[in-house]
Amino acid sequence: MALATAETKTSLDFGPAVALACRECGTRYDLGPLFACAECFGPLEVAYTWNSPEGDAAPVTRRQIEAGPADIWRYRALLPVPADVASKPNLAPGWTKLVPARNLARELGMRSLHVKDDSGNPTHSFKDRVVAIALEAARNFGFHTLSCSSTGNLAGAVTAAAARAGLDACVFIPSNLEEAKIVMASVFGGRLVGIEGSYDDVNRFCSELIGDPMSDRWGFVNVNLRPYYAEGSKTLSYEIAEQLGWRIPDQIVVPVASGSQLTKIDKGFKELIRLGLVDDKPYKIFGAQAEGCSPVSTAYKAGHDTVRPVKPNTIAKSLAIGNPADGPYVLDIARRTGGAVEDVTDAEVVDAIRLLARTEGIFAETAGGVTVGVLRKLLVGGALDPDAETVVLNTGDGLKTLDAVSSEARPTAVIRPSLSAFRAAVAENS
Ligand SMILES: *Cc1c(COP(=O)(O)O)cnc(C)c1O
Numbered sequence: 466m467a468l469a470t471a472e473t474k475t476s477l478d479f480g481p482a483v484a485l486a487c488r489e490c491g492t493r494y495d496l497g498p499l500f501a502c503a504e505c506f507g508p509l510e511v512a513y514t515w516n517s518p519e520g521d522a523a524p525v526t527r528r529q530i531e532a533g534p535a536d537i538w539r540y541r542a543l544l545p546v547p548a549d550v551a552s553k554p555n556l557a558p559g560w561t562k563l564v565p566a567r568n569l570a571r572e573l574g575m576r577s578l579h580v581k582d583d584s585g586n587p588t589h590s591f592k593d594r595v596v597a598i599a600l601e602a603a604r605n606f607g608f609h610t611l612s613c614s615s616t617g618n619l620a621g622a623v624t625a626a627a628a629r630a631g632l633d634a635c636v637f638i639p640s641n642l643e644e645a646k647i648v649m650a651s652v653f654g655g656r657l658v659g660i661e662g663s664y665d666d667v668n669r670f671c672s673e674l675i676g677d678p679m680s681d682r683w684g685f686v687n688v689n690l691r692p693y694y695a696e697g698s699k700t701l702s703y704e705i706a707e708q709l710g711w712r713i714p715d716q717i718v719v720p721v722a723s724g725s726q727l728t729k730i731d732k733g734f735k736e737l738i739r740l741g742l743v744d745d746k747p748y749k750i751f752g753a754q755a756e757g758c759s760p761v762s763t764a765y766k767a768g769h770d771t772v773r774p775v776k777p778n779t780i781a782k783s784l785a786i787g788n789p790a791d792g793p794y795v796l797d798i799a800r801r802t803g804g805a806v807e808d809v810t811d812a813e814v815v816d817a818i819r820l821l822a823r824t825e826g827i828f829a830e831t832a833g834g835v836t837v838g839v840l841r842k843l844l845v846g847g848a849l850d851p852d853a854e855t856v857v858l859n860t861g862d863g864l865k866t867l868d869a870v871s872s873e874a875r876p877t878a879v880i881r882p883s884l885s886a887f888r889a890a891v892a893e894n895s
């Protein structure tokens with residue numbers, strides 16, 4: 466790799482990160498734009514100072530974190546970023562609300578439920594977290610263009626982050642995405658390329674493009690920067706624990722597309738325990754998919770430990786990855802923690818979007834309908850404990866997937882501006 470010269474290496478600053486390590490065989494690599502193990506093709510993960518046997522001292526205290534900025538950079542000492550990251554132009558995502566969902570809990574017969582509402586991020590999805598970390602890696606490697614294959618939200622997060630940082634962007638999406646996601650990915654400038662095909666076709670195309678001179682010095686946030694990108698999801702677990710008063714919840718329901726977010730939420734909880742920032746305790750992680758793209762829940766229910774790819778067909782387009790890279794790890798984590806992976810139909814997704822909106826005043830995108838729908842289904846089926854402290858993720862904004870509910874969410878009445886017309890309409894509706 467051209468970048469692994471002594472000269473460029475000395476200028477890299479990844480804070481507490483010390484290496485990339487293969488998740489399968491443990492082989493270590495210098496920090497670089499690598500994503501697969503040369504020995505076994507396993508995925509590479511960021512390793513930190515505290516991953517060595519003698520290095521488990523916490524690099525930061527609760528007090529120091531609490532004194533930090535109200536965004537993900539309060540956790541910079543736990544992320545592969547330089548110490549001065551907050552002073553560089555970036556979207557400063559995170560520190561989204563953990564909403565006590567008392568009405569929804571009552572409706573579902575639960576004792577303690579919170580919604581971690583990541584629609585509150587700069588481009589209205591959780592993807593701003595992962596892109597912020599990938600951006601720092603791109604800067605470290607001297608890349609001039611940020612790129613990605615996207616199911617929609619990622620494209621907008623990448624083009625916005627590139628705009629703020631003064632980098633070029635070239636992002637790739639399936640051409641049949643929701644209107645709002647196309648507009649959001651395009652408005653920040655850069656190049657937006659629609660590919661005729663599914664997300665999995667887009668992803669395959671990007672893997673090919675990476676080997677081509679056309680993409681020289683491009684950072685594909687979810688391909689050649691994937692180990693760094695993925696670390697951004699840890700900030701969800703850090704925030705949830707801190708917002709609960711430095712406590713890990715008993716149960717958490719997480720959406721699954723590639724499975725990266727769920728895998729790193731587990732990594733984040735494990736780190737907090739290892740570093741003594743929270744008390745050790747068991748927790749259960751539940752994965753949520755839409756029936757029309759449920760390769761991981763299908764494998765879970767069949768007792769398999771590998772995932773057979775599917776052709777997605779669901780309104781939950783942000784989760785429509787038919788060949789999920791981290792699927793086997795999701796299966797492992799769900800089983801190891803005592804969780805499960807479940808799926809719901811598109812009709813149940815729409816129903817759950819409306820349930821969350823009606824009870825808590827939160828308008829979720831289809832991915833949030835998937836998690837809330839799966840929460841309800843797991844409660845009915847008895848896999849989730851209604852008395853245990855539970856967090857459900859909403860990872861995106863309902864304004865991005867209006868089509869899912871637009872035929873059902875209409876005006877109660879349309880009338881002339883007169884009292885008598887209103888009186889007649891009220892009579893008709895009661
Ligand atoms: C990308 C995305 C996810 C999670 O994706 P993973 O690939 O599993 O990390 C969840 N929700 C929304 C809205 C997303 O855009």
Ligand SMILES: [Zn+2]
Pocket residue numbers: 487488489490491492502503504505506507
């Ligand atoms: Zn390996």
